[in-house]
Amino acid sequence: xxxxxxxxxxxxxxxxxxxTKGKNFRLKDIDPDDTLDFTKEEHKSTAxxxxxxxxxxxxELQDKLYAQDKWAVLLIFQAMDAAGKDGAIKHVMSGIxxxxxxxxxxxxxxxxxxxxxxxxxxxKCLPNRGHIGIFNRxxxxxxxxxxxxxxxxxxxxxxxxxxxxxxxQERYEDISNFEQYLGxxxxxxxxxxxxxxxKEQKQRFLGRIEDPLKNWKFxxxxxxxxxxxxxYMKAYEEMIQETATKYAPWYVxxxxxxWFTRVVVALAVIDALASLDLAxxxxxxxxxxxxxxxxxxxxx
Ligand code: ATP
Ligand code: MG
Numbered sequence: 001x002x003x004x005x006x007x008x009x010x011x012x013x014x015x016x017x018x019x020t021k022g023k024n025f026r027l028k029d030i031d032p033d034d035t036l037d038f039t040k041e042e043h044k045s046t047a048x049x050x051x052x053x054x055x056x057x058x059x060e061l062q063d064k065l066y067a068q069d070k071w072a073v074l075l076i077f078q079a080m081d082a083a084g085k086d087g088a089i090k091h092v093m094s095g096i097x098x099x100x101x102x103x104x105x106x107x108x109x110x111x112x113x114x115x116x117x118x119x120x121x122x123x124k125c126l127p128n129r130g131h132i133g134i135f136n137r138x139x140x141x142x143x144x145x146x147x148x149x150x151x152x153x154x155x156x157x158x159x160x161x162x163x164x165x166x167x168x169q170e171r172y173e174d175i176s177n178f179e180q181y182l183g184x185x186x187x188x189x190x191x192x193x194x195x196x197x198x199k200e201q202k203q204r205f206l207g208r209i210e211d212p213l214k215n216w217k218f219x220x221x222x223x224x225x226x227x228x229x230x231x232y233m234k235a236y237e238e239m240i241q242e243t244a245t246k247y248a249p250w251y252v253x254x255x256x257x258x259w260f261t262r263v264v265v266a267l268a269v270i271d272a273l274a275s276l277d278l279a280x281x282x283x284x285x286x287x288x289x290x291x292x293x294x295x296x297x298x299x300x
Pocket of ligand 1: 081082086105106107108109136137138141142145146152217219
């Protein structure tokens with residue numbers, strides 16, 4: 001497949017999962033088991049092929065992004081534990097030039113982080129022009145885990161007067177404004193919620209507990225967070241409703257089948273890059289003369 005065709009296919013296949021207007025979004029409308037037309041039997045070869053073709057197209061687009069050095073792309077990944085964030089990031093980015101890509105993981109905030117506004121630690125990690133930046137978790141935790149566990153809000157050192165009923169609404173607004181600001185500065189934002197079911201998460205946790213090579217991936221905190229599953233789903237749904245925009249869409253990606261998740265993420269990233277006017281910088285007259293002179297010297 002030519003890159004042009006890949007781009008067209010990418011746009012079509014990623015579309016059902018893209019949310020640009022949240023008003024009518026309902027999480028229950030996205031089935032974590034969905035795999036579109038890829039049937040289970042043929043998935044291995046078809047998905048592998050799609051991913052390989054996608055990764056190649058992605059590499060080509062990234063090369064232009066880097067050479068042009070004007071736009072930047074910020075990819076945000078949010079999900080419940082074991083939904084496959086790490087694997088999706090690893091596979092999708094496998095073909096791209098590491099020089100043009102930065103990945104940051106945001107865990108519980110440090111004392112220094114808490115001494116600042118909540119966007120601070122993320123702002124420091126925004127991608128340079130020409131680069132793809134990946135946030136493994138992000139400032140969205142501030143309307144997710146912090147909402148589900150209000151004790152985190154208490155730790156945030158905010159003036160108590162500023163913690164009112166409308167705090168979540170204010171955060172959605174501030175985040176959307178921030179993302180619009182980024183867009184207007186040439187940093188385009190794409191956000192992924194990997195949507196795994198509670199049942200599938202249980203299976204993956206059991207897998208991590210039973211396989212010695214995966215034990216390191218499991219923490220007992222992961223299991224206790226399951227008790228808050230419904231609260232998290234509510235928080236995710238509202239977050240998507242309130243922060244899905246044209247300039248920073250959410251992709252709600254079915255995540256019960258890892259191979260499918262990876263294909264959708266790759267296609268969405270291709271679509272994002274293809275939406276930019278990427279091109280290799282044009283060489284001007286004086287540069288051409290310079291090149292001709294260098295060639296002459298090398299050949300003499
Ligand atoms: P993995 O488990 O795959 O290694 P992870 O992203 O879950 O990756 P962990 O170290 O397990 O990494 O967890 C990070 C934890 O930090 C998550 O539980 C997340 O909710 C929490 N966290 C992230 N940002 C914040 C925040 N702003 N306030 C409070 N907790 C946060
Ligand atoms: Mg974890």
